[in-house]
Amino acid sequence: MTDPKTPKLRSQNWFNNPDNPEMTALYLERYLNYGLTREELQSGKPIIGIAQTGSDLSPCNRHHIELSKRVRDGVIAAGGTVIEIPVHPIQETGKRPTAMLDRNLAYLSLVETLYGYPIDGVVLNIGCDKTTPALLMAAATVNIPAIALSVGPMLNGWFRGQRTGSGTIVWKAREMMAAGEIDADGFMDMVASSTPSVGYCNTMGTATTMNSLAEALGMQLPGSAAIPAPYRERGQISYETGKRIVDMVHEDLKPSDIMTREAFENAIVVNSAIGGSTNAPIHLNGIAKHLDIELTNDDWQKLGHKVPLLVNLQPAGEYLGEDYHQAGGVPAVTGELIRAGVLPHPDVMTVNGQTMGENCAKAEPSNTDVIHKMLTPMVKDAGFINLSGNLFDSAIMKTSVISKEFRDRYLSNPEDPEAFEGRAIVFDGPEDFHHRIDDESLGIDEHCILIMRGAGPIGYPGGAEVVNMRPPAYLLKRDIHALPCVGDGRQSGTSGSPSILNASPEAAAGGGLALVATGDTVRIDLRKCTADMLVDEATLEARRAALVDGKMPVPDSQTPWQEIFRAKVRPFSEGMILDGADAYQDIAHKGL
Numbered sequence: 219m220t221d222p223k224t225p226k227l228r229s230q231n232w233f234n235n236p237d238n239p240e241m242t243a244l245y246l247e248r249y250l251n252y253g254l255t256r257e258e259l260q261s262g263k264p265i266i267g268i269a270q271t272g273s274d275l276s277p278c279n280r281h282h283i284e285l286s287k288r289v290r291d292g293v294i295a296a297g298g299t300v301i302e303i304p305v306h307p308i309q310e311t312g313k314r315p316t317a318m319l320d321r322n323l324a325y326l327s328l329v330e331t332l333y334g335y336p337i338d339g340v341v342l343n344i345g346c347d348k349t350t351p352a353l354l355m356a357a358a359t360v361n362i363p364a365i366a367l368s369v370g371p372m373l374n375g376w377f378r379g380q381r382t383g384s385g386t387i388v389w390k391a392r393e394m395m396a397a398g399e400i401d402a403d404g405f406m407d408m409v410a411s412s413t414p415s416v417g418y419c420n421t422m423g424t425a426t427t428m429n430s431l432a433e434a435l436g437m438q439l440p441g442s443a444a445i446p447a448p449y450r451e452r453g454q455i456s457y458e459t460g461k462r463i464v465d466m467v468h469e470d471l472k473p474s475d476i477m478t479r480e481a482f483e484n485a486i487v488v489n490s491a492i493g494g495s496t497n498a499p500i501h502l503n504g505i506a507k508h509l510d511i512e513l514t515n516d517d518w519q520k521l522g523h524k525v526p527l528l529v530n531l532q533p534a535g536e537y538l539g540e541d542y543h544q545a546g547g548v549p550a551v552t553g554e555l556i557r558a559g560v561l562p563h564p565d566v567m568t569v570n571g572q573t574m575g576e577n578c579a580k581a582e583p584s585n586t587d588v589i590h591k592m593l594t595p596m597v598k599d600a601g602f603i604n605l606s607g608n609l610f611d612s613a614i615m616k617t618s619v620i621s622k623e624f625r626d627r628y629l630s631n632p633e634d635p636e637a638f639e640g641r642a643i644v645f646d647g648p649e650d651f652h653h654r655i656d657d658e659s660l661g662i663d664e665h666c667i668l669i670m671r672g673a674g675p676i677g678y679p680g681g682a683e684v685v686n687m688r689p690p691a692y693l694l695k696r697d698i699h700a701l702p703c704v705g706d707g708r709q710s711g712t713s714g715s716p717s718i719l720n721a722s723p724e725a726a727a728g729g730g731l732a733l734v735a736t737g738d739t740v741r742i743d744l745r746k747c748t749a750d751m752l753v754d755e756a757t758l759e760a761r762r763a764a765l766v767d768g769k770m771p772v773p774d775s776q777t778p779w780q781e782i783f784r785a786k787v788r789p790f791s792e793g794m795i796l797d798g799a800d801a802y803q804d805i806a807h808k809g810l
């Protein structure tokens with residue numbers, strides 16, 4: 219029986235079209251061949267897609283294969299039918315040259331699938347870094363009812379009695395190996411200790427960030443982002459998610475009803491409070507574009523910079539994913555922000571049909587060492603700043619990971635404004651960096667700024683996570699563990715160095731970084747949010763003239779998709795979306 223409240227389901231255009239019984243038969247017959255019945259397909263039960271990102275290729279999301287069984291139970295219990303949808307795999311650690319290249323490919327393929335097949339609503343299986351934005355972008359474009367389900371973080375890692383966090387442990391182990399404290403076997407043991415179970419990275423890297431923000435945007439059931447993958451609550455929330463998406467189809471509650479401008483503003487504030495990854499502005503700016511919402515890096519500074527850091531997770535703090543969940547997860551953080559009047563829009567709608575305020579206003583942190591109270595934050599003014607100058611138009615810096623000395627000297631002390639000036643050491647891509655960083659003839663010292671170019675979306679297709687460059691081994695031995703870094707690539711969310719990232723436009727698109735040379739003086743003023751090479755105009759013009767079209771050359775593409783991607787991609791500051799893709803919105807309600 220069709221629910222009288224339910225608008226006509228789009229799946230019925232395929233499976234039950236009285237004007238065209240022949241096509242109906244053709245659409246129908248093949249889906250019966252594995253045991254679905256005409257009753258399931260023709261009685262107006264919502265057809266729920268599960269956008270499956272779990273596979274053997276994607277260990278971070280693989281547990282979704284199990285969880286989807288509980289989603290299926292929930293969908294059926296609520297009166298729906300499930301069709302599972304394979305999604306192009308995106309594995310952060312395994313995909314060459316970078317998983318980021320595949321975010322837009324997974325987006326494109328899921329748009330085609332959701333649009334072109336009889337799907338009424340969709341459960342988005344999110345988890346590993348790029349799966350979350352890829353799936354939210356597709357849901358935004360197609361705009362059928364959608365709910366996100368996180369696979370959950372891994373359990374805490376331990377090594378010799380200490381918590382070891384994914385990614386973060388690699389930076390530590392790498393420094394120890396460079397300084398000769400451990401050998402290659404020790405390196406592998408240390409790194410592997412951080413991955414004790416199924417699930418995604420247990421640090422506040424891009425995965426925990428984006429899963430938390432999917433909840434802060436209102437796209438996941440409250441409290442679900444942080445539940446560790448193996449916990450029983452993870453299976454239970456999967457069942458609830460399956461039940462809820464069926465109701466959302468009946469209510470016609472769509473991504474555009476939830477992911478509003480106000481929801482993005484909330485998410486920016488939550489990102490500062492959790493100490494979220496610098497990949498977040500790229501992804502959220504991109505998702506917003508697919509909803510025709512203009513979100514810029516300026517918004518991130520304006521709305522996010524003054525928000526304090528509350529969550530004590532590695533790399534900015536000490537704890538890991540299990541602790542985050544046990545302390546109350548995203549609702550506890552959001553509750554703190556609401557009670558302090560810092561969350562700008564508690565009245566926005568979420569997937570459970572209630573507002574963010576109704577869901578979270580009473581949620582309190584149960585362990586205030588893991589989730590701090592607003593009165594006793596870990597760091598004040600912990601959000602990103604957005605810099606510009608003759609090196610680039612826009613680049614992001616995560617201020618919560620800067621050392622106290624650096625902050626006091628260059629950012630927080632209004633009595634004594636000081637800009638940072640240093641000698642540029644320029645690397646053309648990550649291979650050049652690895653080849654030359656320990657070359658003593660470069661004379662790198664603590665007054666240098668390391669610059670990486672050729673690492674943006676076009677230069678290194680998808681953009682490399684390489685801007686957080688370690689100092690040369692001879693400086694590490696002198697206990698200098700970080701130098702300021704600038705670049706047109708990205709930084710892993712699990713790294714904690716003071717870097718100016720995602721510079722747009724990139725050198726390969728003719729940005730100012732194409733013109734900087736080793737030995738130039740670079741001036742960075744964190745209070746004015748500027749970054750400039752102190753080089754006269756005539757010299758810059760001559761350097762530009764020496765380049766083809768004023769752009770840094772790029773290596774050949776190795777696959778057809780790399781070539782298509784490079785021709786179509788917009789800069790990081792504009793969400794790295796495909797040029798023109800944002801012209802297609804709400805497409806489930808147009809055409810078909």
Ligand code: FES
Nearest residue numbers: 278346418419425
């Ligand atoms: Fe997949 Fe971190 S590598 S979540």
Ligand code: MG
Nearest residue numbers: 347424710711
């Ligand atoms: Mg990453």
